[in-house]
Amino acid sequence: MQADGNIAASAGDYSVSLGQFSAAAMDRARKLTTGLPLTSFARQSAVAKEVDALAHRLARHGLLEYRLSTPRDEQDLVVIEPQVPEYWPQRAKLGEGDTVVLSRFAYLRRRGNEMVLESPRAGALFRISDPAIGATLAALSRPQKISRLRRHAASFNLDLLELLLDSQILLNLNAQDGDGLRVNEGDGNLVLWDFHDLVFHTRSTEGRQSNPIGGAFTYADVVPPLPAVRPPWPGKKIDLRNFSTSDPISPFAKLLRERHSIRDFDDQHPVTLAELAQFLDTAARVLSEWKSGANFEGGPEISYSTRPYPSAGSAYELELYLAVSNCEGLARGLYHYDAGGHALVAIGVSGQQLQALSAAAEFAMDAPGPPQVLITIAARFGRISWKYSSIAYSLILKDVGSMIQTFYLAATDMGLGGCAIGTSNIALFAKMTELEFHVEGPVGQFALGRGKKQVIPS
Numbered sequence: 001m002q003a004d005g006n007i008a009a010s011a012g013d014y015s016v017s018l019g020q021f022s023a024a025a026m027d028r029a030r031k032l033t034t035g036l037p038l039t040s041f042a043r044q045s046a047v048a049k050e051v052d053a054l055a056h057r058l059a060r061h062g063l064l065e066y067r068l069s070t071p072r073d074e075q076d077l078v079v080i081e082p083q084v085p086e087y088w089p090q091r092a093k094l095g096e097g098d099t100v101v102l103s104r105f106a107y108l109r110r111r112g113n114e115m116v117l118e119s120p121r122a123g124a125l126f127r128i129s130d131p132a133i134g135a136t137l138a139a140l141s142r143p144q145k146i147s148r149l150r151r152h153a154a155s156f157n158l159d160l161l162e163l164l165l166d167s168q169i170l171l172n173l174n175a176q177d178g179d180g181l182r183v184n185e186g187d188g189n190l191v192l193w194d195f196h197d198l199v200f201h202t203r204s205t206e207g208r209q210s211n212p213i214g215g216a217f218t219y220a221d222v223v224p225p226l227p228a229v230r231p232p233w234p235g236k237k238i239d240l241r242n243f244s245t246s247d248p249i250s251p252f253a254k255l256l257r258e259r260h261s262i263r264d265f266d267d268q269h270p271v272t273l274a275e276l277a278q279f280l281d282t283a284a285r286v287l288s289e290w291k292s293g294a295n296f297e298g299g300p301e302i303s304y305s306t307r308p309y310p311s312a313g314s315a316y317e318l319e320l321y322l323a324v325s326n327c328e329g330l331a332r333g334l335y336h337y338d339a340g341g342h343a344l345v346a347i348g349v350s351g352q353q354l355q356a357l358s359a360a361a362e363f364a365m366d367a368p369g370p371p372q373v374l375i376t377i378a379a380r381f382g383r384i385s386w387k388y389s390s391i392a393y394s395l396i397l398k399d400v401g402s403m404i405q406t407f408y409l410a411a412t413d414m415g416l417g418g419c420a421i422g423t424s425n426i427a428l429f430a431k432m433t434e435l436e437f438h439v440e441g442p443v444g445q446f447a448l449g450r451g452k453k454q455v456i457p458s
Contacts, residue, residue, distance in 0.1 A: 001026050007054065009063050018057045025050035032058075035067055038089070060086050062210055066124075068160060078160055079127040081116075083209050084427060087123040091162035092172075096147040099173045100161065102140045103185060105195055106169045120202035121185075121438075122167040130155060143173055189439045192385040197393035198438060201381075205442065206360075207427025214364065214423050259408045262417025263367040265326075265449035270372045271416060273329030276322075277342075279448065283308055283410040284320060284403070286340045307339065309406040312395035317383035318403060319440065321347075321433070323357050323374040326449070334432060349432045356428060361447060364421045372449030376424060377403060379443045400444040407446050417451025420444070 001007050005020040007029065021029065024047045028036070032055070041052040058064045059082065066080040066089050080089060094100065106119045108128070115134060117126040128134055132155035139153060150156050164170040171185060184191050190198075202208045212218065249257075288306045293299060304314045311317070320337040322344065324330050334354060335344040358370040365371075377400055385392035404420045411418035424442035435441070 001029070009058060009061065011063070016061050016063075018054060021050050021054060022047070025054065029054055032064075038066075056088070059088055062087075068157070068163070076129040077133060077155075077157065078129060080124045080163070081127060081210065082124045084123040084207070089124075089163055090166045091159065092165040094146050094158065094162055094165060094172065096145075096150070098146050099143045100140060100146065100149075100165065100170050101143040101173055102137065103169055103171055105185075105190075105193075105198055107195075107199070108134065108137060117164075117169065119167070119169045120198045120208065122169050123208075124167055126160075126164070126167075126169070133157070133160070140170065187436070187438070189382060189436065192382045193438060194385070194390055194392065196390075197385070200393055201441070201443075202426070202437075206423055206425040207430075208437065255409055255412055259412045261419040262449075262451035263365045263419050263447070264452045265369065265372050265417060265447075266452045267326055267369065267372070269450055270326040270328050271448065271450050273327060275414060275416065276327060276330065276373060276448075279407075279410055279414060279416065280320070280337055280339075281342060282413075283406045284337065284339055285342050286316075289340070305340070309399075309402045311399050311402070312384065313387055315384040315387070315395075315399075317380045317396060318399055318443075319378045319380060321376040321378055321429075323354055323376065324372075325354075325358050325370050325374070326372040347433065353428065353432050357425070357432070360423075360425055360428075361421055361445060364423050364445075365419055365447060367419075367447075371419075371447030373447070374421075375407070375446040375448060376429065376442050377444035377446065378429070378440050380440050381438065396443055404444060404446055407448070411448060415450075417449055419447045421447060 005022065005026065007018045007021055007026065009016050009018060028047055028051050036051070036055075041048060041055060055064065062082050062085055064082065067076050068078040068080070069076050103119055103121065105121055106117065108115060108117050110116075115128045117128060117137065128137075136149070136153045136155050136157075139149070146158075146161070149161075150158075161170060165172060168185070203211070204213075206213055284307060286305045286307055289303065290305075291301050291303050293301050305316050306314070307316055320339070322335045322337060324332055324335060326332075330344075331346075332354070334347045334349045334357075336347055337343075338345055357376075358374055361367075361374050362370045379396045379400075381392070381396070384395055388395055408418055408420070421444075424445050426437045426441045429435075429442045430437045433440070
């Protein structure tokens with residue numbers, strides 16, 4: 001808190017300015033270190049409105065936690081930790097006749113010395129401080145009427161249940177939902193997801209979690225780094241170099257050896273639309289289409305396609321979205337690549353969203369500037385999970401690896417530069433495309449452009 005009324009929040013090396021406030025609001029804001037009741041923000045006084053504005057600004061940056069405590073001794077029952085920007089606790093109303101059950105995506109796990117309740121669908125996780133609440137949660141593995149829970153639960157708390165319902169950790173079952181074992185949870189696309197796949201998708205990407213992600217060197221102080229090349233197995237060795245020939249290597253082998261990541265692009269001579277068209281034609285275009293019956297009795301006819309890279313079960317579930325920053329002949333913006341029609345279709349997004357997407361890629365690559373064209377590889381998850389159980393998401397990631405290698409080889413062959421990117425923000429992509437994160441979402445990224453020519457000193 002500054003003398004001129006400006007307030008900033010700091011965490012480690014991260015700092016954010018929150019604006020200017022009155023002396024009374026600043027004095028009240030000091031109590032945020034121990035907690036302020038949410039009801040105090042609802043008042044109409046000028047100070048209450050200022051503190052409300054400050055709290056919402058903190059929430060937008062994920063810098064607030066929310067405590068649910070007992071009114072008598074103020075002991076924490078649950079602490080809510082936001083996992084998405086702008087989370088704010090809301091209660092979804094429950095009546096005595098309502099029947100609730102835990103979502104099949106909800107899970108309780110140990111984190112250090114704490115027990116946390118999570119779900120990949122939830123905007124927050126719930127840190128459970130009262131062991132009796134764990135017993136109530138266990139009872140909710142089966143559908144329970146609120147009236148029965150009130151009578152028999154060891155630690156009944158309607159506020160908590162309504163918070164969990166709003167976070168989609170709890171479901172309010174209708175009569176037609178049956179036993180609640182695999183209901184659509186309000187979205188039929190969720191039926192196609194296995195629990196571990198949805199958890200993996202949300203916890204290995206940005207946008208729906210607050211954990212450190214990427215090159216954090218988390219275990220640098222715990223174990224030494226593994227060597228780049230595995231130590232040889234003991235035993236008799238067959239030296240394959242004895243079988244090498246002096247013949248020139250093939251063009252394909254030369255291409256493989258020349259492939260490398262390029263992060264620095266020549267913005268004075270950007271990639272052209274013609275080159276981009278050739279790149280997509282080489283690496284991603286639909287080459288043919290056909291139909292075939294499913295290999296089980298009574299199965300429907302399924303459509304298939306052939307493309308330049310392999311795909312599990314010929315599903316070809318991957319879609320390309322191009323964020324164009326600098327391409328000669330093509331306006332800045334976001335485009336979907338229609339692989340069947342070999343065409344680009346513009347998608348209306350804000351300049352701020354486009355900048356955020358490009359800046360995140362620049363940071364992830366540790367590059368001196370943004371990519372000229374950022375290709376987001378998205379998956380139509382249901383296309384592959386309709387057939388494959390338990391391995392659907394792993395197959396998608398294998399397909400992404402095949403596609404990225406194809407991109408590298410196509411770019412190298414054309415004299416262009418490319419770089420695979422290991423992270424993506426599924427929440428930002430969902431906002432830009434207005435697609436639900438579990439219907440179609442990012443599973444990989446690739447930066448494309450004309451690389452700067454290296455100057456080798458003499």
